[in-house]
Amino acid sequence: MPSFAIGVDLGGTSLRISAVDEHGTLLEKVTTGTQVSKGRDFVIDEMCSVIESVVAKHKGKGGLLGIGIGVPGIIDLDTGMLYESPNLPGWDHYPVREEIERRLHTKVVLENDANAAALGEKWLGAARDYPSMCMLTLGTGVGGGIVLNERIWHGMTGMAGEVGHMNVEPGGHPCNCGSHGCIEQYASATAIVRMAREALANLRPDSTSILLRDISSDKEFSSRVVYQAAVQGDATAQDIYHKVGHALGITVADLINAFNLNMYVIGGGVASAWEAFAPSMMEEIKKRSFVYRNTGPDAKNNLGPKKTTIVTRALMGTDAGLFGAARLPMLGSEVVEHAH
Amino acid sequence: MPSFAIGVDLGGTSLRISAVDEHGTLLEKVTTGTQVSKGRDFVIDEMCSVIESVVAKHKGKGGLLGIGIGVPGIIDLDTGMLYESPNLPGWDHYPVREEIERRLHTKVVLENDANAAALGEKWLGAARDYPSMCMLTLGTGVGGGIVLNERIWHGMTGMAGEVGHMNVEPGGHPCNCGSHGCIEQYASATAIVRMAREALANLRPDSTSILLRDISSDKEFSSRVVYQAAVQGDATAQDIYHKVGHALGITVADLINAFNLNMYVIGGGVASAWEAFAPSMMEEIKKRSFVYRNTGPDAKNNLGPKKTTIVTRALMGTDAGLFGAARLPMLGSEVVEHAH
Numbered sequence: 284m285p286s287f288a289i290g291v292d293l294g295g296t297s298l299r300i301s302a303v304d305e306h307g308t309l310l311e312k313v314t315t316g317t318q319v320s321k322g323r324d325f326v327i328d329e330m331c332s333v334i335e336s337v338v339a340k341h342k343g344k345g346g347l348l349g350i351g352i353g354v355p356g357i358i359d360l361d362t363g364m365l366y367e368s369p370n371l372p373g374w375d376h377y378p379v380r381e382e383i384e385r386r387l388h389t390k391v392v393l394e395n396d397a398n399a400a401a402l403g404e405k406w407l408g409a410a411r412d413y414p415s416m417c418m419l420t421l422g423t424g425v426g427g428g429i430v431l432n433e434r435i436w437h438g439m440t441g442m443a444g445e446v447g448h449m450n451v452e453p454g455g456h457p458c459n460c461g462s463h464g465c466i467e468q469y470a471s472a473t474a475i476v477r478m479a480r481e482a483l484a485n486l487r488p489d490s491t492s493i494l495l496r497d498i499s500s501d502k503e504f505s506s507r508v509v510y511q512a513a514v515q516g517d518a519t520a521q522d523i524y525h526k527v528g529h530a531l532g533i534t535v536a537d538l539i540n541a542f543n544l545n546m547y548v549i550g551g552g553v554a555s556a557w558e559a560f561a562p563s564m565m566e567e568i569k570k571r572s573f574v575y576r577n578t579g580p581d582a583k584n585n586l587g588p589k590k591t592t593i594v595t596r597a598l599m600g601t602d603a604g605l606f607g608a609a610r611l612p613m614l615g616s617e618v619v620e621h622a623h
Numbered sequence: 624m625p626s627f628a629i630g631v632d633l634g635g636t637s638l639r640i641s642a643v644d645e646h647g648t649l650l651e652k653v654t655t656g657t658q659v660s661k662g663r664d665f666v667i668d669e670m671c672s673v674i675e676s677v678v679a680k681h682k683g684k685g686g687l688l689g690i691g692i693g694v695p696g697i698i699d700l701d702t703g704m705l706y707e708s709p710n711l712p713g714w715d716h717y718p719v720r721e722e723i724e725r726r727l728h729t730k731v732v733l734e735n736d737a738n739a740a741a742l743g744e745k746w747l748g749a750a751r752d753y754p755s756m757c758m759l760t761l762g763t764g765v766g767g768g769i770v771l772n773e774r775i776w777h778g779m780t781g782m783a784g785e786v787g788h789m790n791v792e793p794g795g796h797p798c799n800c801g802s803h804g805c806i807e808q809y810a811s812a813t814a815i816v817r818m819a820r821e822a823l824a825n826l827r828p829d830s831t832s833i834l835l836r837d838i839s840s841d842k843e844f845s846s847r848v849v850y851q852a853a854v855q856g857d858a859t860a861q862d863i864y865h866k867v868g869h870a871l872g873i874t875v876a877d878l879i880n881a882f883n884l885n886m887y888v889i890g891g892g893v894a895s896a897w898e899a900f901a902p903s904m905m906e907e908i909k910k911r912s913f914v915y916r917n918t919g920p921d922a923k924n925n926l927g928p929k930k931t932t933i934v935t936r937a938l939m940g941t942d943a944g945l946f947g948a949a950r951l952p953m954l955g956s957e958v959v960e961h962a963h
Contacts, residue, residue, distance in 0.1 A: 357917075366924070367917075415779065429881070431771070438883020439755065440930050442914045445880040450873050450911060452793060462876070462911040533790050536802070537877060540785040541769070543778025571790060571802040574782045577697075577707075584706070590780050 284345040289334050290609025291352040292396065292601075295319060295370030298326060300333050302341050303609035305348070307407045310341050312605070323373045331386050338387075349390035349612025350383065353399030353604045360441040363393045392611035396604050398435045398444060400597075401428025403607030404548050408599040413545035417538055418597065419446060419531070421553035425467040429542070434614065447471075449537060451530045469530030470560075472553050475506035478523045492519040510556040521559065528560035532567020535594055539572045545589075550597030557596045568594060627681055628688040629674050630949025632736065632941075635659060635695055635710030638666060640673050642681050643949035645688070647747045650681050652945070663713045671726050678727075689730035689952025690723065693739030693944045700781040703733045732951035736944050738775045738784060740937075741768025743947030744888050748939040753885035757878055758937065759786060759871070761893035765807040769882070774954065787811075789877060791870045809870030810900075812893050815846035818863045832859040850896040861899065868900035872907020875934055879912045885929075890937030897936045908934060 285304040292299040298317040302310040317329045338347055356368025363380025365371065384391045394402075401418035410416035414433055420426040425447030429436040436443050447467040448460045455464025456474075468474050479494060486492055494512045501508050512520035535547050549557070549564075568575050576582060578592040585591060597603060625644040632639040638657045642650040657669045678687055696708025703720025705711065724731045734742075741758035750756035754773055760766040765787030769776040776783050787807040788800045795804025796814075808814050819834060826832055834852045841848050852860035875887050889897070889904075908915050916922060918932040925931060937943060 427881075431776075436771075436882075439885050439932070440883060440918050440926065442918065443881065443883035445883075445914055448880050448911075448913065449877045450790070453791065453869075453873055460913045461916070462913075529793075533793055537789045538881065540788050541767075541783065541878065541881065542776075543780060543783035543785075545779050571788075573788065573800045573802075574785055576801070578780050578782065586780065592779070 286346040286348050287341055287344070288348040288609045288612045289337065289350040290399075290605045290607070290611075291330060291334070291350065292399070292605045292608060293319070293326070293330070293352060293354045293371070294396070295355055298330060298333075299605055300330070300337060301605045301609055302337050303606055304345065305613055307606065309606075310344075311337055313337060319371060323371075323377060327379075327382065327386075331383065334387060347389060349392060350387065351392045351394060351399070351608035351611030352379070352383070353394050353396040353608040354379070355396045358393050358395055358441050360393075360437055363391070365393075390612055394435070394608065394611055395426075395428070395441070395444075397426030398428040398437075399607035399611070400426070400550060400603040401430055401444070401548070401607065402435055402610050403599055403603035403605070404550065404597050405430045405433070405607075406610045407606055408603055409548045409595050409597055410546045413593075415542075415544040416546040416548060417444075417446070417542060417544055418548040418550055418603075419466075419470075419534070420597075421470050421472070421549065421551035423471060423473055425465075425471050426551070429544075431544075446534065446538065449534050451533050466530055466534040470527050470534075470553065472506040475509050475523060475527060475553065476504060478526060479504070479506075479509045479520070482519050482523060486519065490519075493517045494519050506553055506556070510559055513556070513559045524556060524559035525563045527553070527556075528563025528565075529567050531560065532564040533571060535564065536568045536571035536575065539568065539575045539592060543574055543578075544592075546593045546595065548595060548597050550599075550603060554596050561596075565594065624685040626686040626688050627684070628949045628952045629677065629690040630739075630945045630947070630951075631670060631674070631690065631692040632739070632945045632948060633659070633666070633670070633692060633694045633711070634736070638670060638673075639945055640670065640677060641945045641949055642677050643946055644685065645953055647946065649946075650684075651677055653677060659711060663711075663717060667719075667722065667726075671723065674727060687729060689732060690727065691732045691734060691739070691948035691951030692719070692723070693734050693736040693948040694719070695736045698733050698735055698781050700733075700777055703731070705733075730952055734775070734948065734951055735766075735768070735781070735784075737766030738768040738777075739947035739951070740766070740890060740943040741770055741784070741888070741947065742775055742950050743939055743943035743945070744890065744937050745770045745773070745947075746950045747946055748943055749888045749935050749937055750886045753933075755882075755884040756886040756888060757784075757786070757882060757884055758888040758890055758943075759806075759810075759874070760937075761810050761812070761889065761891035763811060763813055765805075765811050766891070769884075771884075786874060786878065789874050791873050806870055806874040810867050810874075810893065812846040815849050815863060815867060815893065816844060818866060819844070819846075819849045819860070822859050822863060826859065830859075833857045834859050846893055846896070850899055853896070853899045864896060864899035865903045867893070867896075868903025868905075869907050871900065872904040873911060875904065876908045876911035876915065879908065879915045879932060883914055883918075884932075886933045886935065888935060888937050890939075890943060894936050901936075905934065 427446030452464035456468040458465040767786030792804035796808040798805040
């Protein structure tokens, strides 16, 4: 009977809890109605109670390896505290790990949600056959996670993988982080909606762009509406996704040149518009990364599948973070081998 | 008696060979008059003959650990061949490692020269107290080397650390690599001379810029002349170094956001103009990297010296690569621990 772990995806708006065995089989998935806005203590009570009932149900089948929790925000890995999390007000500097370990008497591993998603795609998704990968999660913002030789690369203080704030255009759109022209300002859902509004403001009133129609009929005007317009052939919408691809290409090329990993995975809600931005992205990567030109699938001296740089879309959707979180307590010792 | 290793710095114009013991003490340094232009076989003969005499001289003092060779160009780590080296014509696809091992009956480790320099600064220079660092070498081009947990990070095919081609300005100056606006086009000695010529072409004929005087009197007009003019208060020259600092700041901020390492070291000939570009560089880093703002020396919640991001200049000059090369055969097993 295989052992299993609990994976928790604690989002800004919802709480999801899974039981996953060590082979990656999903035993159970619970999406609670818990609103994170009800506050920290309410959420922790609810989380612990769901975990206890899930564990009780599956305990007979194998040993519990621990609990992994993916959270939006910056985590102090040594203490297991959140020390910056705009989407979880009231959680700052609270000893999340310690508190849950105290209540449930089980090993708890806390991780940034983008890192957990990267680990999920590494374990069971697009990058399952590769030791090292980087994932960009294109959602409301742009998150990133880097896996080197099977493990999340945390860096000195757990802040590694903040690729959403890598530079695309030095004098570009201002970013919440204090910089200008970060990739987050060109490839997030928020950025796509902003670019659509900017484009519409510049359209002539007699323009036939279907975006003009959709933006007024859609109350929650989203990047998906822009995508649908692009698919229907709307030039304004297509141009926006070209910009997304162009910007992403610059960032992915930088990452390829710096890290030389096996695989770069694009995930998050915006990645479902892959067809609309991937051609511009790939064009930009080929132009800007001689490492890619020397190691990509079309490279002259291609060294075989294990030595080929692949840029691809994520396979696991929103489950990546949930499976990745469950993977965390399974990884045990931190000793790994350097690639050679 | 400590063991020792041979370090070789095989440059495009000269050949240097050192004997360094395992504590980092230099036992001997030989700079040969060998001109690399005399061809591969001539250089290998000369290299082997100098190594043999150096080894014979020091053999009584301790065991020989092996030979490390730093070369400009891309290396196939598995086979020990150079597979791209514009500065060493005729060396492509030649089994350098095998040939020297055959002649000298000793373990040989081949490494890219920028990686060797990074390892030197990591072992004995600016980053000697830190497990993970990145070095940018600003010379004719811009090279880079990344050390993660005491070891060079090679990536999938040994091409990691090509930070000289990270993007600063997407529509910027064309680069030999096929992209536009790479950091190499703003922070190399070549770029500084180009920017000086561009600036002078735009100066009014009655301008008092001392660059105008120096550029006509100096046959080998170099970035050093621009630096001296900047030190003497020449506004045109100072403006060029501001541009260098601005561009470097963008790239270093990207690296901090992506890797979250302990230290970023700026080396190479251009780094001797540190005073002229460092203020603009640091300003840009603070603006563009919230990871730096949270972990730099002035961070509000500074976690102590082992958790502080440091950006600094290299300490070892051109010897970094020579010591780093000697370090290579000392590193033995590739097993390392992940930071946590």
